[in-house]
Amino acid sequence: MKPFCLILAGLWMILACSHEKKVIERKKSPETIIGMERDTLSIDLDDTSLPHYHTQTAFSLNTNDYLIGYNDQTHALNVFDFTNKVVHNISIYREGKQAVAGEINGLYATSPDSIWILADKTVYLLDTTGMIHEKHELTVDEGEYIINTSNYSNASIQLYIDTHNQSLYYVTLKMGDESIFYINEADLRQGKHKKIVLPYTGAEQGVGHLYGWMQHPNVTFHFPLVIYNFPFNSNVYTFDLHTGTAKSYGADSRYTRNTASETHSATMEDWYRHLIENVHFYEVNYDPYRKCYYRLHVSGVDFTAGMPIDKQLFNKQLFLTVFDWDLNVIEEFLLSNDTYNLNGGWGVFEKGFFIIKDHPNAEYPDDDKMRYDVFRFE
Numbered sequence: 001m002k003p004f005c006l007i008l009a010g011l012w013m014i015l016a017c018s019h020e021k022k023v024i025e026r027k028k029s030p031e032t033i034i035g036m037e038r039d040t041l042s043i044d045l046d047d048t049s050l051p052h053y054h055t056q057t058a059f060s061l062n063t064n065d066y067l068i069g070y071n072d073q074t075h076a077l078n079v080f081d082f083t084n085k086v087v088h089n090i091s092i093y094r095e096g097k098q099a100v101a102g103e104i105n106g107l108y109a110t111s112p113d114s115i116w117i118l119a120d121k122t123v124y125l126l127d128t129t130g131m132i133h134e135k136h137e138l139t140v141d142e143g144e145y146i147i148n149t150s151n152y153s154n155a156s157i158q159l160y161i162d163t164h165n166q167s168l169y170y171v172t173l174k175m176g177d178e179s180i181f182y183i184n185e186a187d188l189r190q191g192k193h194k195k196i197v198l199p200y201t202g203a204e205q206g207v208g209h210l211y212g213w214m215q216h217p218n219v220t221f222h223f224p225l226v227i228y229n230f231p232f233n234s235n236v237y238t239f240d241l242h243t244g245t246a247k248s249y250g251a252d253s254r255y256t257r258n259t260a261s262e263t264h265s266a267t268m269e270d271w272y273r274h275l276i277e278n279v280h281f282y283e284v285n286y287d288p289y290r291k292c293y294y295r296l297h298v299s300g301v302d303f304t305a306g307m308p309i310d311k312q313l314f315n316k317q318l319f320l321t322v323f324d325w326d327l328n329v330i331e332e333f334l335l336s337n338d339t340y341n342l343n344g345g346w347g348v349f350e351k352g353f354f355i356i357k358d359h360p361n362a363e364y365p366d367d368d369k370m371r372y373d374v375f376r377f378e
Contacts, residue, residue: 021203023234023258024250029328035378036333040357042369046087049078051341051370052358054150057107057115057159058347060289065349066112070104079112079128080370082349088112090130098132100124106148106159106170116168118148118159123168123186136168138186139193144172147181147216152343153275155216155231156283162223169226171198171219179208181217183226183239198239199246203259204230210262212274218283222293227284229295232260236284236295236327249327253279255319255334256299273303276312284323287348290377292330293323294353298342313342314360320353322377331377345372352376 045051053069060066064083071078077090093099106118113128125134140146148157148170160169166188172195174180184195198217200207207230208215214231221227224241229251236249252258260278263270281297298316318335338361340346345356357371 021205021233021259023203023252024248026250026252026329029324029326029330031324031328031330033322033331033377037352037376037378039351039374039376040371041082041374042371043080043082043085043087045368045370046089048074048076048089049080049087049370051367052343052345052356053078054152054344055104055107056150056344056347057109058349058354059109059111060350061111063350065351065354066109067347068107068109068112068115070107070117072104077107077115077117077126077130081112082372088128090115090126090128092117092126092130098130100126100132105150106157108159108161110161110163116159116161118146118170121146123159134188136186136188138168138170139184140172141174141195144174144182147171147173150344152280152282153213155214155218156344157216157219158221158283160221160223169221171217173208173216175208178205179215183219183241185241196239196241196244198226198228198237200230200237201235201248203233203235206262207232210264211260212263212271214260214275214278214280218281220283220285222286222288227286227293229281229284231280231282232278234258234281234297236323238327249323251295251321251323251327251329253297253319253321253332255317255332256297260300269305272309276301276303276309276316280316284327285346285348285353287353289348289350291325292377293327294348295321295323296346296355297321310360314338316342318342320375340373349374 055070058067067080079088102120108116115126117124168186172182181198182195211232217228219228226239229236234252236251263274278300284295301315321332322330341358352374354374
């Protein structure tokens, strides 16, 4: 990797020079979508598995589609083989040499027998029986803390392992007058650590102070690219870990506002009001099978004092934007209302982009099944 200090200093000055909070105008892709296929599928739940998960990882292996979710009620991993309709549970030890201690807030897997867990400042490599094969303490510099999590009021930040080089990537935050976000690389072979700053533009000034619960960026990976965006506006950014190159992309919606309003109050009610009344842009997911990207976002709705927040949250409308290889917008779709869970439960399979169907207002709820839609675009 090239030295990042000079590169990032220059990037920071260039990117921060625009103080107007304007979103970047989208660039239309030359590609078109002439049709959308949607398959509605399901898998039976066992006595302990859940209909959706806040902390999850999804992947395909040998044409089989897998979802692994952390079940905080049983302190276990629930492994769903969607292709063969099988659920397998991996118990996580609470005590002893095989214990995973602390709050679990990150998962990454390349197979059901190779599952990485982030718990507080430690990562563990587990096999399909729950036995720990590796354990690594992560470096967190003074004044920072790890923000890898899947909090859908706040942001979705994914854990990533470069299995070829045995490097693990995680995000830390240093708070201050301006929040500074770092991508940290932990070399698991040599025990070395280095980090880089994720630059952002004038459109994001005030992150950590002015946007209520939307305090952090969403972060995913299409290695060597870090792909990130902020929940409170439609901009999308990439950072190339090999070259140190930062790029920005327009991804504005034609259906909703593209910037959340600011809130200058720190009361709980104001933050909840801000969450309900404003748009929220979720993470950008790369599809390696179709060489494209997907991003979900929700509209804002009127806030009703005294009504439960979760009930108001599910009044929001969900939208899906599809990008080409160069992150130009191909198309944006309004998705069915009262259908999908807005607290998480989506990702990329070899068969397409899937979304868990677990909306509390669903017309035909079924507590014995996990239902999901898989989207493909022609």
